[in-house]
Amino acid sequence: MKIRSSVCALIIKDDQILTIKKQDKDKFEYILPGGGQEFGETLLDALHREVREEVGAGIKNTRLLFVREYIGKNHEHSERDEGLHIVSHMFSCEIEEENKYQLELDHDQVGVEWIKIGEQPNYNFYPKELITHLKKLDIERSFETYIGDVN
Incomplete structure (x- = not known):
């Protein structure tokens, strides 16, 4: 199996966090907007594309906050995710233009x-550990950690 690179958007407005609501059998799960990085695509390009598709909005003021690894066999959904190894880049950002783009919902996405x-x-919010880190986070005081596709 290969390691998959992905991006997530942490969008906070008025003490609320924007999530993607997904149907998982008989319950709902809530995750951050995001998904896999495609070959030749920068992390920021992937982030913009995923938010456009899943939320229907443009974003601005992006800043890398966290890098998270998810090795499926080590977690509660190991029977489903055993072959997954994802390195997820979590960016803070703001909605720039709401409802500008047509939603392209994933097969299990039921809403935003x-x-x-x-x-x-x-809620069934994932990643659960993010809650702990959000409590300690001061986005305004964090510094730029992603410098993009540079030589």
Whole structure:
């Protein structure tokens, strides 16, 4: 199996976090907008594309906040995700233009939903560990860590 590179958008507005609502059998799961990086695509290009597709919006003020690894065999959905190894780049960003683009929902995506920060434990929110890091985060004081496709 190969390691997959992906991006996620952490969009916070009025003490709420934007999530993608997905149907998983008999329950809902909530994740950040995002997905896989395509060959030849920069992380920022992938981020813009994924938010356009899943949220229907443009974004601005992007900043890399976290890098997360997900090795499926080590987590609660190991029977489903055993062959997955994903390196996910989590960017903070802001909505620039809402409803500008046509939604291209994933097969299990049922909508987009804002969740009040601090209420994620009441939802099936993934990644769960992000909640701990959000409490410690000061986006305004973080510094630029992604410099893009440079030589």
